[in-house]
Amino acid sequence: MDLKKRLENVKDRISKAALKCSRNPEDINLVAVSKTIPADRVREAIEAGVTILGESYVQEARNKFNVLGTYPVSWHFIGHLQSNKAKYAVRLFDLIHSVDTIKLARELNNQANKINKIQDILIQVNISKEPSKSGSDIQNAANLIKDIVLFENLSVKGLMAIPPFFNNPEKSRPYFIALRNLRDQSQTAFPGVVLNELSMGMTGDFEVAIEEGATFVRIGTAIFGERR
Numbered sequence: 001m002d003l004k005k006r007l008e009n010v011k012d013r014i015s016k017a018a019l020k021c022s023r024n025p026e027d028i029n030l031v032a033v034s035k036t037i038p039a040d041r042v043r044e045a046i047e048a049g050v051t052i053l054g055e056s057y058v059q060e061a062r063n064k065f066n067v068l069g070t071y072p073v074s075w076h077f078i079g080h081l082q083s084n085k086a087k088y089a090v091r092l093f094d095l096i097h098s099v100d101t102i103k104l105a106r107e108l109n110n111q112a113n114k115i116n117k118i119q120d121i122l123i124q125v126n127i128s129k130e131p132s133k134s135g136s137d138i139q140n141a142a143n144l145i146k147d148i149v150l151f152e153n154l155s156v157k158g159l160m161a162i163p164p165f166f167n168n169p170e171k172s173r174p175y176f177i178a179l180r181n182l183r184d185q186s187q188t189a190f191p192g193v194v195l196n197e198l199s200m201g202m203t204g205d206f207e208v209a210i211e212e213g214a215t216f217v218r219i220g221t222a223i224f225g226e227r228r
């Protein structure tokens, strides 16, 4: 199948999953995960209708942006971000999905301030409590939001999580529910911010994520094929 057909197929599945649970398909944003995918393939995806790219490595994204930066697409960062890359991240990305420490938030705020930008971010939560994984502890997420609210150049929009990998998408469901519940609690605790966004669901489980409230699904393999 060519890329355009695969993209159509993914969009179709997104719509069907949304309609199945009485959601508006337009409320679900497709982030085409283009990490490790060469610029010419990414260009093909843009020309086929992709409007949001998800990148995991700052340097790789910068290289691609040099080639593809004139296309009217939104660039999102979904990988682990080191504070020393914050300067480049705020210049490139409309939304950073993976803020998980106060140190990183502070540096992003400083760098966004320098270029007079309000940087949109999501808090990444280690919802499965895996020791090896990035993401704020569940208990610490509220603290992080409390501190980030005070940063004038950051705007927190919601939460992101990556559940463990399962062959059966139903096994991801409890983690998606947990992230949504944490968002709802956080929204109640911080009425001054609008935490509408839930970034959850990948190739293997995005339909379940949509049923549980995802507003961003991050999909690579189903669009670009297996990564090398």
Ligand SMILES: *Cc1c(COP(=O)(O)O)cnc(C)c1O
Pocket: 033, 035, 056, 078, 079, 162, 202, 203, 204, 218, 219, 220, 221, 222
């Ligand atoms: C690679 C990656 C994805 C996409 O995974 P697929 O299974 O290829 O859809 C989504 N989110 C994050 C954070 C990733 O690193």
